Amino acid sequence: MIDLRSDTVTRPGSEMREAARDAEVGDDVYGEDPTVNELEHRAAEVVGKEAAMYVPTGTMGNQAAVRTHTERGQEVLLEYESHVYKWEVGGLAQLSSVQPRTVDGGERGVITPEAIEDGYVAEDVHRPGTGLLCLENTHNSKGGSAIAPEKIDAAAETARELGFPTHVDGARLMNATVSLDVPPERLVREVDSVMFCLSKGLGAPVGSMLAGPEEFVERARRHRKLLGGGMRQAGIIAAPGLRALSNRERLAEDHENARRLAAGLDGIDGISARDPETNIVLIDTEMPATDFLESAAEVDVLGVPFDDHLVRLCTHLDVSRKDVEAAIDRLETALA
Numbered sequence: 001m002i003d004l005r006s007d008t009v010t011r012p013g014s015e016m017r018e019a020a021r022d023a024e025v026g027d028d029v030y031g032e033d034p035t036v037n038e039l040e041h042r043a044a045e046v047v048g049k050e051a052a053m054y055v056p057t058g059t060m061g062n063q064a065a066v067r068t069h070t071e072r073g074q075e076v077l078l079e080y081e082s083h084v085y086k087w088e089v090g091g092l093a094q095l096s097s098v099q100p101r102t103v104d105g106g107e108r109g110v111i112t113p114e115a116i117e118d119g120y121v122a123e124d125v126h127r128p129g130t131g132l133l134c135l136e137n138t139h140n141s142k143g144g145s146a147i148a149p150e151k152i153d154a155a156a157e158t159a160r161e162l163g164f165p166t167h168v169d170g171a172r173l174m175n176a177t178v179s180l181d182v183p184p185e186r187l188v189r190e191v192d193s194v195m196f197c198l199s200k201g202l203g204a205p206v207g208s209m210l211a212g213p214e215e216f217v218e219r220a221r222r223h224r225k226l227l228g229g230g231m232r233q234a235g236i237i238a239a240p241g242l243r244a245l246s247n248r249e250r251l252a253e254d255h256e257n258a259r260r261l262a263a264g265l266d267g268i269d270g271i272s273a274r275d276p277e278t279n280i281v282l283i284d285t286e287m288p289a290t291d292f293l294e295s296a297a298e299v300d301v302l303g304v305p306f307d308d309h310l311v312r313l314c315t316h317l318d319v320s321r322k323d324v325e326a327a328i329d330r331l332e333t334a335l336a
Contacts, residue, residue, distance in 0.1 A: 048185025
C-alpha cells in the first residue's frame with residue numbers, strides 16, 4: 001500500500017523508538033520532565049522566540065494560542081479555508097467564545113494588508129472588536145503553498161498597527177522554510193506566536209510546539225491544562241520530538257518527490273495535477289473525487305478528497321522515489 005493520504009501517517013523509525021525508550025522523564029505539569037524542558041528550549045531557539053510549550057496536537061496548540069491571545073466575544077480574522085477555521089471542530093467558538101471573520105486569501109491563501117484593514121472591526125458599544133489575526137504557512141487547503149516572509153511581515157505589521165496580535169498556524173512551517181530557503185525564525189520574526197508540528201514530515205510519532213514571548217507561553221500553559229493537555233512523564237514522546245528537529249532538511253526530498261508525482265500524473269487522461277510548492281499535490285479529476293479514490297484504492301494507492309473533483313496527495317518520509325514511480329504507474333493503470 002502506498003499511503004499518500006497525509007504526512008500524518010508516517011511511522012516512527014528505530015531511532016525514534018530508541019529515543020522514546022531511553023528518555024529521561026518527570027512530571028511535566030510540575031515542569032520536572034528534563035526531556036520536555038530540553039525540547040521546549042530547543043524549539044524556541046529554532047523559531048527565534050523566547051519560550052515554547054509542548055502540546056499533544058497542532059489543534060491544541062492553535063486553540064490554546066487563540067484562547068491566550070483573545071477575550072471572549074472578540075473577532076478573529078483568518079483565511080476562509082484556514083485549518084483553524086475549517087478543520088478544528090469549531091474550536092474558536094466552543095473553546096474561546098470568539099467570532100471568526102473570514103477573508104479570501106486568493107489562490108495561495110495569502111492575507112494582504114488591505115484585506116486586514118477591510119476586515120478590521122473597532123471595539124465600541126455595539127461591536128466586539130478584532131482581537132487576533134491567524135495566518136497559515138504552509139497553507140494546507142491551497143495545496144501546501146509556502147508564504148514568503150515578506151507577506152507574513154506585512155500582515156503582522158498591519159495587525160500590530162491596528163492593535164491586535166498575529167498567530168501563525170505553522171503545522172508545516174518547516175516545509176515552508178525548506179521551500180523558500182529561509183530559516184524558521186525569519187518566517188515568523190514579526191508574528192506574536194507560532195505553532196509547528198513535530199510529526200508529519202519530521203517523523204515524530206506525536207506532538208507540536210507553541211512558541212512566543214515568555215509571558216504568553218506561561219499563560220498558554222494554563223489553557224493547555226484546561227484543554228486536557230497537562231501531561232505527566234511526557235519525555236517518552238518528547239524525545240522523538242527532539243530527534244525530529246534535526247530532520248528539517250530532509251523535507252527537500254519530499255518536495256522533490258511531490259514534483260515528480262505531479263509531473264507523472266499530469267500526463268494521465270482525466271486528471272490534471274497542479275504544480276506543488278512543497279509536499280502536497282492537488283489533482284483535479286474529471287470523474288468525482290470519490291470515484292477516483294475508489295479506483296486508486298483498488299491498486300493500493302490512498303489519497304483524500306478535497307472537493308467534488310479535487311484530490312489531495314501528500315509525500316512524506318515513508319514514501320520513497322520508488323513508491324512515487326509505482327503510484328504513477330498504478331494510477332495510470334487504474335484510470336486506463
